[in-house]
Amino acid sequence: MTTAKSSPRRSTYRHGDLQRVLLAAGIELARAAGPDAVVLREVTRRAGVVPNAAYRHFASRDDLLRAVRSAALAALALAIEAELARVRPGKRVAEVARAKLHAVGVGYLRFAQAEPGLFRTAFVVTDDTEVKERDAMTGNSGLNPFELLGAALDEFVVAGLLAKAKRPGAEYLAWSAVHGLATLVIDGPLRRLDRRATVRIGDRLLEMVEKGLG
Amino acid sequence: MTTAKSSPRRSTYRHGDLQRVLLAAGIELARAAGPDAVVLREVTRRAGVVPNAAYRHFASRDDLLRAVRSAALAALALAIEAELARVRPGKRVAEVARAKLHAVGVGYLRFAQAEPGLFRTAFVVTDDTEVKERDAMTGNSGLNPFELLGAALDEFVVAGLLAKAKRPGAEYLAWSAVHGLATLVIDGPLRRLDRRATVRIGDRLLEMVEKGLG
DNA sequence: CGGTATTGTGTACACCGTCCACATAAATTT
């Protein structure tokens, strides 16, 4: 017999869509158990392929992880955009701007709590710092999470809620606060908070950011 | 011959102080390259001992990592206390309280930038959530970093800078902001900032927290 | 149709954490 061993479960020698399947498996592992769970051999196992096959599509395990990380960032961007889409186009620009910034924060925190594995993966620190797949980590708007926050702050300036002089760098301050709370909620002392309590403290935090930025 | 092989480099069969040496080696690895670098076999290698010897002092690699994490938290607490000690005991309580909160934030950020490996290790998420070595992670004051922040906020209330009603949970908000900025600075987009620029944005962040908390 | 580039396979290596049985030395009991 020419073919036996384990279980080919695939008639053709070529897989056809291995890259995508490997990435999908990686994302699934990350979702279930965070970045450390993205192990190359398990990914290939799920794709029904030998471990080394992955090296035809990813330079290393770290390269695969980077791809998964981009996907996680894209998912976060989509979650934020979904929250932004719920903002009703009211009359007063100030209120709309406020609602949008709030939506960014809420989307961020919601995602962290709903998908902690992906969230941690999105912010894992990989070997080489610079990113090439810039647009693999964006949502429908073409903006990544950080840029979505920046856009919301721009509207704050337009609405007169934030002095133009204070705009540069403001996204770092706002992002710090929201991201910090997210890590507290998924890994830190606020781990056991339920959704309601999270929303409450999230609101307080966003209030602090709004009041404090100006 | 009874003894040969590699190099015992130790005459006595017993080591004498292995637990401490293993922990020290683990801390050194964490300092140099973060939590993932705390690998059990390397730690024992540095102690001149066979890998399994570690299991007489730590239940697992994760247990060792937890000990290193406690040490890292203690180091952070010490850094904060050092900054607090520089606060001059001025006349006005309000000014002192402000300076102390500022010192906590600055100590936190300084430590993150000066010892990124230890900082990341201090906040690594380990398997079992609860901590037993509660006082292995404190500074000279007996307080851990989080509690030091809480104490600073208490003084804020005493000084009338923070309404009593807003005190509960305030440490979560302040901590979120500072910790978020720290991660931005060591792993995120602000990675390349020099000390001066870090101090500047740190000041802005702390200003936001002060203004926003009230 | 025949050569060539692409993609998956097989084998092998070094490293990791951890289990088990065993050896040695210190502590304790007799």
Add this chain to the structure above:
DNA sequence: AAATTTATGTGGACGGTGTACACAATACCG
């Protein structure tokens, strides 16, 4: 002081990991 128990380090093994290298099978292109 001798005997026994307990603490600590050793040796060897197993299954897991990432990845390098040579090879095989297919798709593609002239």
